[in-house]
Amino acid sequence: MGLMLAFAVPAVVHPATARADNPIVQTIYTADPAPLVYDGRVYLYTGHDEDSSTTYTMKEWRVWSSDDMVNWTDHGSPLDLSSFSWASNNAWAGQTVYRNGKFYWYVPMTDKSTGRMAIGVAVSDSPTGPFHDALGHPLVENGQIDPTVFIDDDGQAYLYWGNPDLWYVKLNADMTSYSGSPSKIQLTTAGFGTRTGDANRPTLFEEGPWVYKRNGLYYIVFAAKCCSEFIAYSTAPGPTGPWTYRGTVMPTQGGSFTNHPGITDFKGNSYFFYHNGALPGGSGYTRSVAVEKFSYNSDGTIPTINMTSTGAPQVGTLNPYTRQEAETIAWESGVETEPSSEGGMDVGFIENGDYIKVKGVAFGSGASSFTARVASTVGGGTVELHLGSASGTTVGRCSVPNTGDWQTWTSVSCPVSGATGTQDLYLKFTGGSGYLLNMNWWQFTAASTATAHAR
Structure with a gap:
């Protein structure tokens, strides 16, 4: 895995520790x-x-x-x-x-x-x-x-x-x-x-x-x-x-x-x-x-700016009910990105315990399901959906099958319960040893939409 392995250890030792948002890119x-x-x-x-x-x-x-x-x-x-x-x-x-x-x-x-x-x-x-x-x-x-x-x-x-x-x-x-x-x-x-x-x-x-x-x-x-x-x-x-x-x-x-x-x-x-x-x-x-x-001073001068680990505050929220690229990341542990056969990039080199944090996800009144575009040459990998931290409340779990190749893609879905309001979402990957899966994109379905369709 190279660069990002170092993050996996503190994440496991201190699972409740809030992750910093600077530097803004951690994969390379x-x-x-x-x-x-x-x-x-x-x-x-x-x-x-x-x-x-x-x-x-x-x-x-x-x-x-x-x-x-x-x-x-x-x-x-x-x-x-x-x-x-x-x-x-x-x-x-x-x-x-x-x-x-x-x-x-x-x-x-x-x-x-x-x-x-x-x-x-x-x-x-x-x-x-x-x-x-x-x-x-x-x-x-x-x-x-x-x-x-x-x-x-x-x-x-x-x-x-x-x-x-x-x-x-x-x-x-x-x-x-x-x-x-x-x-x-x-x-x-x-x-x-x-x-x-x-x-x-x-x-x-x-x-x-x-x-x-x-x-x-x-x-x-x-x-x-x-x-x-x-x-x-x-x-x-x-x-x-x-x-x-x-x-x-x-x-x-x-x-x-x-x-x-x-x-x-x-x-x-x-x-x-x-x-x-x-x-x-x-x-x-x-x-x-x-x-x-x-903020500039009133006379147009620039104030002294110091480096922080918290970074800039979020402007607005992220909409989970539209397709989101898996490589859209606020913070991550263990994963890397690579070109995808479906265009753009995907997240790969995923091992047990790795995660992606997406900040300020606006679930609103609630989500009913989660869909991810995935690929794998092994079976048994799981995408766990956690709120607040990598060990926070689990609101869904999606199993990932063996698709036959790391760039042979399929969509998997699973039910979601308890994802409401605006939350930091952690996509946590679990399974056996070695690489588990690749992910290209993900999307939630709103509970209200699912109810409306049922009528």
Whole structure:
């Protein structure tokens, strides 16, 4: 099982302990979060630190989404190094933006012909892909990293990137070409703070810029100083400056010597995404994405934000009476995800005692039954439905048959009793030894609906 086995032990030893909701992804290590709000959901684009990495071993990018900030759906990897014929390695921090009906994902990687870091751009008609290389060659290449894109109110788009410098270029409306030449933003101590002890880097700017505009003010949030990094920010009256250093957003903390900001507004709230080393085995090379809700000060300044294990509060509830992907998860123990033969992802590598937590499930007046799409090469696995915790009240049990293959799917149903109100739902998997089953999706039937049909 690898990464997530470490969670099974405390869950068994302390079954009543409430599980944390940060980091927001526990099935793999994630880094460098870049949120995008589109059509009522937050899409989160991340890097993927490979298990047991002792350097930045990153081969692909991943996508997640949520409509409530706590239950995150895994959309897999619609973009990786093999998507770019000119790239060799280092799938590092990128960002996706939406324009004119398309999604543009700007990502840095090593150009195999030069050995230097370059920035490519991939395009898709969907926020979850598939993405493909828009150009067949780098968009820009000067050996520096961490692209971020900002589209101003007048429609002019800017690409910023850099470490150790801070560069920008004006993108054309097609988002895959630019006008003029890349320019350096002058890094002054007034604009980016004072670094001590490094004559070659007089300012705090290190890497990971994130640029946006709010109430007429331009913000650049960035990873500051190295190492360990903290998150700082500056503001300006225009998209290229002059910048004024404003101070710390997130102090150094969290078990990773790097950090990377991503800020967005969603459903009337402001959110700060970052990464740390909080998962078992976590480090500066095996990082995990987390999120905090925050409020700007009245003068537009950003308050100091600290890392927590509780994360952002839920916005709204989850509807159990519509199909929910099994890979929509607030917290999990033991499971992993994989591509499904029916499309999207499924939850697999499930063993006895593993579970999935789904937060804030609105059962209302009650559910009468539960249906799950499952596959297995063994018999005897059971999906137990618990409320409140993995050992909480059991409201249903569904047996899973041998379907003949891990990707041969069938739907199983079972009665449900006692699932009312808004509850945290735990899908707990029990059975013998070894892998028990895969799950693609699940759905409850409301008791009132069943009664109405009976009439």
